[in-house]
Every structure is written in C-alpha cells, then in structure tokens.
Amino acid sequence: LAKTTQPISMDSYEGQEVNITCSHNNIATNDYITWYQQFPSQGPRFIIQGYKTKVTNEVASLFIPADRKSSTLSLPRVSLSDTAVYYCLVGESNYQLIWGAGTKLIIKP
C-alpha cells in the first residue's frame, strides 16, 4: 500500500497560487492519485484526481511527473475560504487508502 508524505502545514496569502507537493515513492501501477479537502467539522470533499501528466478542473490542477513518485496540487488565486486540510491519497481501491494527517493550509488576508 502506497504511503504519502506531505507538509504538515503551509501559509499563504489571498490571491496567491498555492502548490502542495506530495511524495509517494512506492506508488503501484494501478494506483490513482487523489486529493481531498476538509473544512473543520465537515467530512472530506473530493478535489481532483489523476493518473499521470496534468489534470485540471474548475478548482485546482494536479501535476504528476512521468515517474509518478510525487504529485503537486495547485490552487490558483486562493481566498480565505481555501483555508482547510488537504489530503493526498494514493491507491487502487478506496478501502485501501491510507489517510495521513494531511496539509493544513492557512490563507491570510
């Protein structure tokens, strides 16, 4: 089962682009890379998912290099409401996913 390593916390300012990098050195061939966001007192919410290269949706981009041993979640022009914990997850099946402590992102005015 692939474990992930991501920074415990990050700070940024409104309007900036934020990049959170996740390391997953033992990712397997069939594993997907998924990011979830969690606000206090709420359940996690899916942000973005990818297998390789770059994926973009209406809220974020996900960059995955060719060796897939890391990934970077990019949040463009963050606002105060992006303050949350962000989880990087790697696995083939949802029941196998290992949830670490995530990255606590604090956006300042």
Next chain:
Amino acid sequence: NAGVTQTPKFRILKIGQSMTLQCTQDMNHNYMYWYRQDPGMGLKLIYYSVGAGITDKGEVPNGYNVSRSTTEDFPLRLELAAPSQTSVYFCASSYQDRSNEKLFFGSGTQLSVL
C-alpha cells in the same frame, strides 16, 4: 439530492452504554464506509460494505459492528462504549471501490464517551 446523511451530529455516552450511528445515502452507491477521525489525525477505516448483506473489517474494527440490509443504509453499532471511542465518525459512499471513484462523505457524528 441529500447525498450522505448521518445522524446524530453530536452524542455523549457514558462508559458501557451502547448506541447506533445512522448513515443513509440516496445516490444508489454500492460501496459504503465508516471512518473515525481523532483530533489532528487522518481518517481510519472501521468497516466497509460492498453491497447489501456484505460487510468487511477495516483497519480499526474492534468495538464496533455494522450491518447492511439495504443499499441505502449502513448503521454503525457501538456495543460497550469506551473512552477510546471518543472521536468524530464519518460515513462515506462510492459507486465502486476503485480509487478513481469519488468518495462522498457525510457531515460526521461527534461522539464523546465519558
């Protein structure tokens, strides 16, 4: 579309009491999951179900029981509450178990055992 609904939102139990945490989803998802989250930590899987009548243990099943009699409902039972079960409990569902299928989470139940 309500998604995943959990009740109650908060509960305080005395040691040794029992209770059932309710979870229901209206997305016709086959897979349902129960997690617990301790302060500052990630989620730990308690039990999961691949469909009505089929359940399996996750990482931390001791002290809990589940049943899945319908596609929609997946209750979690605590038989003899202990202080170590003080946590926030989240129910989730997905259409399939493959990790490229999104997990949809409920809003959680905050449980304190005193």
